[in-house]
Amino acid sequence: MKLQLDKALSLVALGVLGVLNSAHAAPVYEIDNIDKVVEVDADGQIKVTKFDLKGKLDGTRSGYALGVNANDELVGISKGKKKLSSSDVEGGVIDVADGIAPEETITYSIDKPIIANNFAFVAKHNDASKPWLPTFDSINGTTDPSNTEVINSVDTFYYGINDAGIKVGSMTAPEKKTENKSTANVADNYWYYRDYEFRGVVKNGDTQIDLPPPYHTFVNPDTTNVIKEVKLGGWSAATAINNNNLVAGYASTDISKYGSDRVNYCLGTDNTLPLDVCVQREQYPNSTGTRNIQYQTRAYAWQIDNDVATGTELPLGLTPATDNTLTFTAQALGLNDNGVVVGRSHVYRGGNSKALAQDAAYWAKDNEGKYQYHWIPMGDSVSSSIAYDINASGIVVGSYRSYIQGYLRDKFFYFDTNQADATVVTPNDFAASTTDLSSKPKSINNKGQVVGYIETTYDKEKPRPKAGFLYEKSTGEFNNLNKLLTCESKGYGKASDGSWARHQVEVRDGSGKTFTYNADIIVVEGTSINEEGTIVGTAYIRKPSLQLDSAGNIIVGENGEALFELNGNGDPVTAFVPRMVVLKPASSGEACTVEDNTDTGNYERQGAATLAWLFALPLVWFRRRIR
Numbered sequence: 001m002k003l004q005l006d007k008a009l010s011l012v013a014l015g016v017l018g019v020l021n022s023a024h025a026a027p028v029y030e031i032d033n034i035d036k037v038v039e040v041d042a043d044g045q046i047k048v049t050k051f052d053l054k055g056k057l058d059g060t061r062s063g064y065a066l067g068v069n070a071n072d073e074l075v076g077i078s079k080g081k082k083k084l085s086s087s088d089v090e091g092g093v094i095d096v097a098d099g100i101a102p103e104e105t106i107t108y109s110i111d112k113p114i115i116a117n118n119f120a121f122v123a124k125h126n127d128a129s130k131p132w133l134p135t136f137d138s139i140n141g142t143t144d145p146s147n148t149e150v151i152n153s154v155d156t157f158y159y160g161i162n163d164a165g166i167k168v169g170s171m172t173a174p175e176k177k178t179e180n181k182s183t184a185n186v187a188d189n190y191w192y193y194r195d196y197e198f199r200g201v202v203k204n205g206d207t208q209i210d211l212p213p214p215y216h217t218f219v220n221p222d223t224t225n226v227i228k229e230v231k232l233g234g235w236s237a238a239t240a241i242n243n244n245n246l247v248a249g250y251a252s253t254d255i256s257k258y259g260s261d262r263v264n265y266c267l268g269t270d271n272t273l274p275l276d277v278c279v280q281r282e283q284y285p286n287s288t289g290t291r292n293i294q295y296q297t298r299a300y301a302w303q304i305d306n307d308v309a310t311g312t313e314l315p316l317g318l319t320p321a322t323d324n325t326l327t328f329t330a331q332a333l334g335l336n337d338n339g340v341v342v343g344r345s346h347v348y349r350g351g352n353s354k355a356l357a358q359d360a361a362y363w364a365k366d367n368e369g370k371y372q373y374h375w376i377p378m379g380d381s382v383s384s385s386i387a388y389d390i391n392a393s394g395i396v397v398g399s400y401r402s403y404i405q406g407y408l409r410d411k412f413f414y415f416d417t418n419q420a421d422a423t424v425v426t427p428n429d430f431a432a433s434t435t436d437l438s439s440k441p442k443s444i445n446n447k448g449q450v451v452g453y454i455e456t457t458y459d460k461e462k463p464r465p466k467a468g469f470l471y472e473k474s475t476g477e478f479n480n481l482n483k484l485l486t487c488e489s490k491g492y493g494k495a496s497d498g499s500w501a502r503h504q505v506e507v508r509d510g511s512g513k514t515f516t517y518n519a520d521i522i523v524v525e526g527t528s529i530n531e532e533g534t535i536v537g538t539a540y541i542r543k544p545s546l547q548l549d550s551a552g553n554i555i556v557g558e559n560g561e562a563l564f565e566l567n568g569n570g571d572p573v574t575a576f577v578p579r580m581v582v583l584k585p586a587s588s589g590e591a592c593t594v595e596d597n598t599d600t601g602n603y604e605r606q607g608a609a610t611l612a613w614l615f616a617l618p619l620v621w622f623r624r625r626i627r
Helices: 002-021 257-267 275-283
Strands: 029-031 034-040 046-053 060-068 073-081 118-124 156-161 167-171 175-179 190-194 199-204 207-211 217-219 229-231 236-241 246-255 295-305 308-313 330-335 341-348 356-365 371-375 382-390 395-404 407-416 439-444 449-455 466-472 477-480 492-494 500-502 504-508 514-518 521-529 535-544 574-585
Touching: 046 535, 046 574, 060 118, 073 156, 073 574, 118 167, 175 275, 190 275, 199 246, 199 295, 207 246, 207 308, 229 257, 229 275, 236 295, 246 257, 246 308, 246 341, 257 275, 295 341, 295 356, 341 371, 356 395, 382 407, 395 439, 407 449, 466 535, 514 535, 521 574
Parallel strands: 046 504, 060 156, 060 521, 060 574, 118 156, 156 236, 199 236, 236 330, 295 330, 330 382, 356 382, 382 439, 407 439, 439 521, 466 521
Antiparallel strands: 029 574, 034 046, 060 073, 060 535, 073 118, 156 167, 167 199, 167 236, 175 190, 199 207, 217 229, 236 246, 246 295, 246 330, 295 308, 330 341, 341 356, 341 382, 356 371, 382 395, 395 407, 439 449, 449 466, 449 521, 466 477, 492 500, 504 514, 521 535, 535 574
């Protein structure tokens, strides 16, 4: 298979050379959700007093768009409750929209209340009063994060939306608590737990459809114990939905061997905690980020009819021996309207039990209407792979991990499920041969347009910045989305002499002084593209940082506004924060070619761009862990 993979790479290089010699005009895009305020002062001078993206919910600090449908309706999540100290401010909470607020410290502990840190939202282009404004959408009883009177314990996520506006995602269970009769080291005398860690959910209008996994209850093997079973909750997630209301995702089908041992410990006499609390402790991540209770996990499909879900387990890529105690996993992450599902699964490559890998896969129905597993062949040099999406023509997009020039890199591939003896094809990106730039695709439309992200620098020893990309399969063109943007969408304004310069954003802080900083937006990932070419994803936008005291609280000036952090020149220190971004093909204009020497600022990378937690195993974990 290595020869086939290498041969495919070589053929692609030759093909792209031909494309480069007959290049097509790249499309031009504009960012459609910029929130800009321009004022004219008494002297007739134009000034920009706000330059932002309508890209998050009020009360949070980061926003991400994850899916868009044909009607320009999108879904996403806002992360990071703002930690605000308003005790010195009369009239309520400080408005820190012009600066970067610190994120609330979220910890996992059975003796502390559960605090949600993720909130699902929707946004619509055709909203006359507030186009593309993220609007909170309640799941499982959670409340708007802007409501500071309520402490949410439920984390919610949207991952996809179909053309009928039906949304899919996942959620955690609400907090429960029980009295702690051993009050040592517990301030409020309660233990905190919940019924499940995360569960798939479908939202059709106001109707919520839960997707419980097939395995959620532990049966006690000790028949002499009065406790016959333990409610664990299991886990599940709904990751995508097609226009026939078929939902893809994954679900727990059994408990792992070690997980079973830990539940038995909770049932034993050595355990001094209440049973539910002990189980919760075992389901929280430990110091290494893993959890003691894990599950056998399988790719799943649910058909939604009349707001009722009927689930089907999709085959694993291997058949474990009856005495095998390993934990095997498969996840469905995307699907097309033909019902073909893509994702990844453990598999014995070549049927060799010593060649266990987790590889990209697709599942399609046979003549009897039963789903069958199909491995997407990978070479021996590939350590793992994953498929994210598939279009109506059966073109799968995904990525594989392999050593390139001595370093592990992820490379974007596509694969034709309708071609006999097909091999993965690795498109070249910014050169006429394969580079060592890591890249991952996230979405492909029926025109063969692919969006995702790619690294943009070749430094091997430092973290590499990322940018969103657009790949046109029909022409082989691969473009950095930032190179396709109009100047206005990159933070520039046009002067009367026709020259372009970055907007100077004027802001006032708690000292009463007015400061300026350069407007700047960088698109770092495309996550979804519809048939009209609308792209949604994540962008970094430049914002001034706020001064904090030793406890991490915002320092407030005499005028009741937050103070900015200043550099040695007395200018605001700026950094980039993640926001939802919407790109639409420009009706006029051309791509910006202006170059400047603007400082790139600091990137705030928490949770940005890749949203890798959605695909990491142990599967997803929903709250930021700070130890």
